[in-house]
Amino acid sequence: MSARRAAPRVVAVTGMNATDNPAPGVGVLRSLREGAQPGERHVGLAYDALDPGIYARELVEDVFLLPYPSSSLDVYLERLAYVHERVGLDVIIPTLDAELPAFIAAEPKLRAMGIGTFLPTREQLDLRSKANLGDLGRRAGLDVPAAAVVTSVQELARVHERIAYPFWVKGVFYGAKLVTCLDEAISAFHKVVAQWGVPVIVQASVAGEELNVIGLGDGEGGLWGAVPMKKLMITDKGKGWAGITIRDPALLAVAERFVQVTRWRGPFEVEVIRDRAGRYQLLEINPRLPAWVHLATAAGVNLPRAIAALATGGKPAPVRDYQVGTMFVRISIDQIASLEDLERIVTAGEIRRGEPADSRPLAATEARTEVHAA
Amino acid sequence: MSSTPQLANLAVSETGFVFDPSTGATFTVNATGLVVLRALRDGASLTRIVEQLSEGFAEASRSARDEVLDFVQLLRGHGLLGADFEVTS
Numbered sequence: 001m002s003a004r005r006a007a008p009r010v011v012a013v014t015g016m017n018a019t020d021n022p023a024p025g026v027g028v029l030r031s032l033r034e035g036a037q038p039g040e041r042h043v044g045l046a047y048d049a050l051d052p053g054i055y056a057r058e059l060v061e062d063v064f065l066l067p068y069p070s071s072s073l074d075v076y077l078e079r080l081a082y083v084h085e086r087v088g089l090d091v092i093i094p095t096l097d098a099e100l101p102a103f104i105a106a107e108p109k110l111r112a113m114g115i116g117t118f119l120p121t122r123e124q125l126d127l128r129s130k131a132n133l134g135d136l137g138r139r140a141g142l143d144v145p146a147a148a149v150v151t152s153v154q155e156l157a158r159v160h161e162r163i164a165y166p167f168w169v170k171g172v173f174y175g176a177k178l179v180t181c182l183d184e185a186i187s188a189f190h191k192v193v194a195q196w197g198v199p200v201i202v203q204a205s206v207a208g209e210e211l212n213v214i215g216l217g218d219g220e221g222g223l224w225g226a227v228p229m230k231k232l233m234i235t236d237k238g239k240g241w242a243g244i245t246i247r248d249p250a251l252l253a254v255a256e257r258f259v260q261v262t263r264w265r266g267p268f269e270v271e272v273i274r275d276r277a278g279r280y281q282l283l284e285i286n287p288r289l290p291a292w293v294h295l296a297t298a299a300g301v302n303l304p305r306a307i308a309a310l311a312t313g314g315k316p317a318p319v320r321d322y323q324v325g326t327m328f329v330r331i332s333i334d335q336i337a338s339l340e341d342l343e344r345i346v347t348a349g350e351i352r353r354g355e356p357a358d359s360r361p362l363a364a365t366e367a368r369t370e371v372h373a374a
Numbered sequence: 375m376s377s378t379p380q381l382a383n384l385a386v387s388e389t390g391f392v393f394d395p396s397t398g399a400t401f402t403v404n405a406t407g408l409v410v411l412r413a414l415r416d417g418a419s420l421t422r423i424v425e426q427l428s429e430g431f432a433e434a435s436r437s438a439r440d441e442v443l444d445f446v447q448l449l450r451g452h453g454l455l456g457a458d459f460e461v462t463s
Binding site for chain 2: 209229230232243244245246247248324325
């Protein structure tokens with residue numbers, strides 16, 4: 001195993017998509033930029049040549065395309081080994097639900113290569129899955145809306161006997177549709193199955209205020225840091241387009257209880273509804289940073305930097321204070337991209353934008369350029 | 375009369391912009407609303423609030439008392455005052 005450095009120099013981040021349903025990668029990179037040491041490099045790991053984060057030159061020096069982890073873990077690992085050979089990765093911060101099982105499975109091999117991660121175990125990952133949320137709620141003493149796991153239209157047709165309309169039809173990873181009748185439920189069921197497969201989760205709709213908490217568990221039952229947020233504007237896809245940090249000790253207690261019971265290791269996002277009686281109903285726990293991660297950084301809690309430090313054996317002191325009233329409003333801009341970048345990512349599957357002075361020799365980059373030019 | 379913790383925690387700017395840090399909700403109040411809000415937060419009585427309005431605003435109406443009570447009801451509706459809150463006479 002390679003020796004670990006307490007201060008990572010090359011940090012890779014996945015989730016470079018940044019459309020109206022953005023992945024967290026760009027927010028994570030913006031957070032990593034804050035407080036970065038001289039010579040530190042940030043690498044984007046993307047799945048599509050037009051992922052907007054690829055072209056954010058101020059955020060990433062290098063970008064590599066990856067195959068989908070669902071295709072083959074061996075092929076996925078081979079590609080990561082290639083990236084490592086090219087740029088010498090110290091840390092990878094995966095940000096997408098669908099790739100977490102692969103990264104968790106690959107964690108020992110990555111560690112042997114000298115690449116640090118800070119992820120939950122597979123057991124922890126399964127504990128908070130939508131299908132197991134009810135059990136987790138019982139264990140942690142947290143309220144969870146009534147839910148059912150269904151795998152067929154026949155089961156779906158009878159679920160209203162237990163859960164009254166309207167209810168949510170949710171995919172195992174992403175996607176949620178509020179339905180008011182069986183026709184809508186069947187349509188939503190087929191859409192979810194086509195995209196994410198079975199099982200499908202049916203969850204009771206609870207009236208109230210939707211609140212979110214971003215946090216980081218230290219793996220020993222402690223909370224490294226957490227910031228609660230209220231969405232101020234929601235898109236038609238149900239994604240927060242504006243939000244503000246709030247002071248809510250009871251909501252933070254929900255996050256504390258979650259990490260205490262599961263001994264959660266890594267980042268997470270808790271989604272709750274504060275119902276009219278003031279109770280917190282646990283809707284979902286996402287096992288990763290959310291796209292609004294940079295809001296927490298702006299409020300004083302830089303979780304990506306803490307993850308990078310923890311992944312390389314560092315012990316950053318927990319940060320519990322944050323600025324209440326810090327606000328974000330997302331913006332859509334026409335990012336001007338370089339045609340040369342597009343050419344490189346399409347033809348070579350990678351972009352390298354120069355080496356810092358104290359990094360590896362340029363030979364590898366030059367060799368690749370020659371091959372590409374040929 | 376007693377104030378409520380919710381009211382005490384509000385961030386109130388000179389411009390009448392009000393931020394509730396526990397819910398993330400924001401409100402705007404006009405100049406008279408600002409006087410009433412601050413007075414309620416300080417625990418002032420209804421009589422004192424009406425006096426303050428009369429002192430600060432030449433055009434304060436004769437129905438100021440009722441308007442303050444309406445305003446209190448509005449604050450209750452937004453969850454900024456508890457349902458059991460009563461302003462003393």
